[in-house]
Amino acid sequence: MQTAIARMLPAILRLPNPENSQPWDIVVRGHCLEVFHTSERDRLGPSPDDLCVLGLGMIAEAISLAASTEGLSVRLSYFLEGRCDREPWLRAELEATGCRADPLAAALTVRLSDRRRYAGGSLADPVFREVEQEESTAEGVNLHLTDRYPAEFLAQVEAADRLIFEIPDIRHDFMRWTRFTDKQILSTRDGMPWRAFLRQPERWYHYPQSRLWWLATCLDWFPAWMMRFEEFLFDDSGRPSPAGYDDCAALGCITTASDRSDDLVAAGRLALRIWLLLNLRGYSFQAMTNVTCIAYPQRLGRWEEPASIIPELGEAYSVLQNMFGFSDQELPIFCFRTGRPIGPFPEKARSLRRDDRVRWAD
Ligand SMILES: Cc1cc2nc3c(=O)[nH]c(=O)nc-3n(C[C@H](O)[C@H](O)[C@H](O)COP(=O)(O)O)c2cc1C
Numbered sequence: 001m002q003t004a005i006a007r008m009l010p011a012i013l014r015l016p017n018p019e020n021s022q023p024w025d026i027v028v029r030g031h032c033l034e035v036f037h038t039s040e041r042d043r044l045g046p047s048p049d050d051l052c053v054l055g056l057g058m059i060a061e062a063i064s065l066a067a068s069t070e071g072l073s074v075r076l077s078y079f080l081e082g083r084c085d086r087e088p089w090l091r092a093e094l095e096a097t098g099c100r101a102d103p104l105a106a107a108l109t110v111r112l113s114d115r116r117r118y119a120g121g122s123l124a125d126p127v128f129r130e131v132e133q134e135e136s137t138a139e140g141v142n143l144h145l146t147d148r149y150p151a152e153f154l155a156q157v158e159a160a161d162r163l164i165f166e167i168p169d170i171r172h173d174f175m176r177w178t179r180f181t182d183k184q185i186l187s188t189r190d191g192m193p194w195r196a197f198l199r200q201p202e203r204w205y206h207y208p209q210s211r212l213w214w215l216a217t218c219l220d221w222f223p224a225w226m227m228r229f230e231e232f233l234f235d236d237s238g239r240p241s242p243a244g245y246d247d248c249a250a251l252g253c254i255t256t257a258s259d260r261s262d263d264l265v266a267a268g269r270l271a272l273r274i275w276l277l278l279n280l281r282g283y284s285f286q287a288m289t290n291v292t293c294i295a296y297p298q299r300l301g302r303w304e305e306p307a308s309i310i311p312e313l314g315e316a317y318s319v320l321q322n323m324f325g326f327s328d329q330e331l332p333i334f335c336f337r338t339g340r341p342i343g344p345f346p347e348k349a350r351s352l353r354r355d356d357r358v359r360w361a362d
Contacts, residue, residue: 001031001072001094008066011108013353015062015272016287017055018042019177020351022190024059027088029361031095034088035059050296051289053080053261054333056089057268063092065105065276073097080261107276112350114284117199118339121249123147127281128250131274138270140263144253144324149246152319153291159310160290165222166309172220180214185352195349202346248339249283253292253320255330259300264333271334284341292332295320299331 005028017023023042027034035056042052060076067074075093083089123145135143164174177191185193194210195202216222254271256263271287278285295316297303307314320332 001096002028004070004072005031005033005094008063008070009358011066011069011105012059012062013355013357014109014111015058016111016113016275017058018051018289019174020190020192021177022354022357023052023055024357026358027361028358031093033063033092033094035063035090035092036087037083037085037089039085050259050264050333051293053264054268054271056080057265057270058272059268060090060092060265061269061272062108065102065108067092067094068099068102069105071096071098071101073099078261078265104273104276104280107280111276111279111285112345113196113286114341114345115197115199115286116284116342116345118247118249118284118337119342120247121283121338121340123250125249127278127283130277130281131252134273134277135270138266140257140260140266141270142255142257142326142330143270143274144255144326145250146252146324147248147250148323149248149251150319150323152315153251153323155312156291156316156319157288159313160294160306160316163294163306163310163313164290167305171222175217178213178217180210180217189352189354192351193349195346196351198349201343248337250338251288251323252336252338253324253326253332254334255324255326255332257329257331259331267333271336275336278338282340283338284345285336285338288335288337289333291316291320292335295332 009026012026013022015024021041023038025036025038027036037052037056039052042055056078060078064074064076072094075095077091077093079087079089079091128145131143131145135141164170178197179185179188179191179193185191194213195206198206252274254267254274256267275285275287294303294306294313298307298314299317306316317332320326320335321328324332326332
């Protein structure tokens, strides 16, 4: 069993997480995996707590998939009442049952975030029927797909990204996890390499641009006038919100029936399965949670600040609702874009993972 667990761990730890902050630690105790959360590493966003629970759903799914490749079944127990960092949030008990490997497990190690321009694709592609099939088996969550890119949505994405630089706490978190030098990337093995933001192939001038951002981050110097030149520093390839997303095959939105933790866990499990499925079928994928991070807490009456800073963000929920056509009860928690890749993903843009996140208990 221990050898099987050791083989599973690298695939589990490749799971995606916001800003690649890697807030999960695993303790292996006999045939059990206990998952702990480090809140200090997971502070980003206006509704961090609910997004963390969605993240826990992702790790639960990753464990189940990796276990299936070893013929192991998993019994999952969640401990989400009064959660804290000292106690595990999830316990996965593994049992040898000789079950069949889930084909999606093969994508765990190749899955990635592709923020480049895409080469289109079509909602008529049979992969989207498979995606819908995934959704039909999930409870407490819905998936909505569209191949329309309304201007109001693009305006929301831009406004939500502008907010990152308007609210110092969010900006600090975002810049804290952006890695501008190769040395930093290799020594931390977390965060997002600046090359992962490039929308087009790397050119010589991207390098000095990345250094300028590195300097601004070191000095924590982000004057308002400089943000107007954002695209000349980071260029359109590096802007968090490019001018258009009409290069995709589809945009998707996962909604939950409520803010209960079982619905959030279900959303995380579904999000990871769809991500893996699309990558496995050759589609690129980028999570886009900046607008949902505003719409979700606003709908619950938890966070009004964005609209007081950028008024159009007060419309975030209705813009998403008009675009994806979900009902008034649903809460949008996870948006994504997907499409055909423009070419092989550059190795240097790939995010690394820390290898100190597992402890073997006696
Ligand atoms: C819940 C969640 C939300 C995310 N939101 C965004 C987002 O809004 N924009 C983005 O470009 N990437 C987003 N990501 C992708 C992460 O930044 C990415 O998974 C992480 O940096 C690791 O890189 P990798 O996916 O290539 O392994 C999100 C990932 C998760 C799990």
